[in-house]
Amino acid sequence: MSISAMNRSDFIPIDKMRGFKCPVCGHAGWCMVTDDRTAVICNRVPSTRPLKNGGYLHKIGSALDGPIQFAPPRPPRPPREVLWDDLVAAFCGAVVYERLAAFAASLALSVASLDRLEIGAHADGWTFPMRDGGRIVGVRTRDADGNKRAIRGSRNGLFVPRNLSGHGPLLIAEGPTDTAALLDLGFDAIGRADCSSGAANLFELCRRREVVIMTDHDQVKDDGQVPGFQGATTLAKQLNGVARSVKIVFPSYYKDVREWLRNGATRSEVETSIKAAART
Numbered sequence: 001m002s003i004s005a006m007n008r009s010d011f012i013p014i015d016k017m018r019g020f021k022c023p024v025c026g027h028a029g030w031c032m033v034t035d036d037r038t039a040v041i042c043n044r045v046p047s048t049r050p051l052k053n054g055g056y057l058h059k060i061g062s063a064l065d066g067p068i069q070f071a072p073p074r075p076p077r078p079p080r081e082v083l084w085d086d087l088v089a090a091f092c093g094a095v096v097y098e099r100l101a102a103f104a105a106s107l108a109l110s111v112a113s114l115d116r117l118e119i120g121a122h123a124d125g126w127t128f129p130m131r132d133g134g135r136i137v138g139v140r141t142r143d144a145d146g147n148k149r150a151i152r153g154s155r156n157g158l159f160v161p162r163n164l165s166g167h168g169p170l171l172i173a174e175g176p177t178d179t180a181a182l183l184d185l186g187f188d189a190i191g192r193a194d195c196s197s198g199a200a201n202l203f204e205l206c207r208r209r210e211v212v213i214m215t216d217h218d219q220v221k222d223d224g225q226v227p228g229f230q231g232a233t234t235l236a237k238q239l240n241g242v243a244r245s246v247k248i249v250f251p252s253y254y255k256d257v258r259e260w261l262r263n264g265a266t267r268s269e270v271e272t273s274i275k276a277a278a279r280t
Contacts, residue, residue: 006261008053010034011041024058031055036260048156082153084129091120091127091139108262113180116161130157130193133201140176148175158201159162159191169210169274170243172202172235178214178257185267195231199238211243212274216256236280 011032013023014253020225022031024042032041041055049057096133097111100119104111120127123144129136130150138154150156159176161183171189173179179191190205192198195216215232236246251260252273260270 005098008032011039019192023060026131030192042269063215069217080153082151084139087151087263088118088120088127088129088139091117091211094121095119096121107180107258109177109180109258110184113161113183116183117176117180118162119158119176127151128159130154131201132157133161133204142176149204156166156193156197158193158198158205160205164190169212170206171212171214172206173214173257174216174231175256178216181258181261182270184213184261185265187267187270196234199235202235202239205241207241207242208244211239212277213246213248214257215248215250231280240280246280248280249273249277 001167009066011034014020014027014031014033015029017033020033021028022033022040022042023037024040025031025044026180027044030043033039038060040058040060041051042044045056045058047056051057064101077186080232098119100114101111104114118129120129120139122141123143127143128140128142130138130140132155137157140154141149141151143149159179160182161179163190164170168188171182173182173189173191174195175193176191179189182189192204213232213235215229232248236248239246248272250273251257252265252269254260254263
């Protein structure tokens with residue numbers, strides 16, 4: 001094959017070869033060589049053939065003989081152990097009440113409901129632990145601009161408040177702030193990390209309870225999908241036979257539960273919507 005007809009698929013990364021270094025720059029990583037050792041893509045030493053996707057093509061003849069011996073695969077890096085309980089306790093301990101009160105007011109939520117969700121302080125934002133029903137398995141963060149992320153190593157779980165009563169319907173919201181809004185109305189409520197996760201962790205909490213899935217008014221995507229509604233109907237099917245009953249409720253004309261509450265929703269109004277909803 002002529003050197004002009006080569007592409008990157010004809011080259012082998014040097015870091016995958018045992019004891020081999022780039023014949024152009026002498027380093028063991030980053031560069032690539034052909035199987036017949038006649039050409040090298042070197043990322044350090046320029047040539048008259050710069051490549052579009054980075055590096056320089058060098059023709060080196062056939063001076064490098066002998067079969068290629070591939071290096072053994074690198075062992076997988078062991079997972080980083082995170083002491084979630086200690087981490088959440090540290091975040092909770094960093095909360096300054098006045099700052100939390102201002103944050104709660106900006107969301108039209110109470111400090112008490114956020115505290116039940118074990119809210120913590122982190123950098124310029126806030127944290128909420130996620131549980132697999134019992135154990136903490138991750139931490140969701142929310143920065144000052146409302147952007148949501150997760151601490152590295154987190155798994156999606158549930159936002160489970162302290163002191164659920166076990167009486168009346170159990171409302172399932174999306175996200176910690178919608179969950180807090182329902183707590184402010186006096187409901188037993190838990191939250192999912194998003195509209196498509198958490199089903200396996202919900203089974204025990206929902207067993208033999210009347211369950212109401214509160215879904216957001218998501219916009220229709222280009223492919224015609226409505227994530228919130230479809231996530232709710234999928235969860236409803238999964239909970240049938242586990243819960244005593246399952247209903248799906250939209251938050252009236254508002255985007256989500258918290259916006260509904262901000263616009264004056266009362267417990268009585270939510271209860272009326274629950275009674276009017278059909279069982280799935």
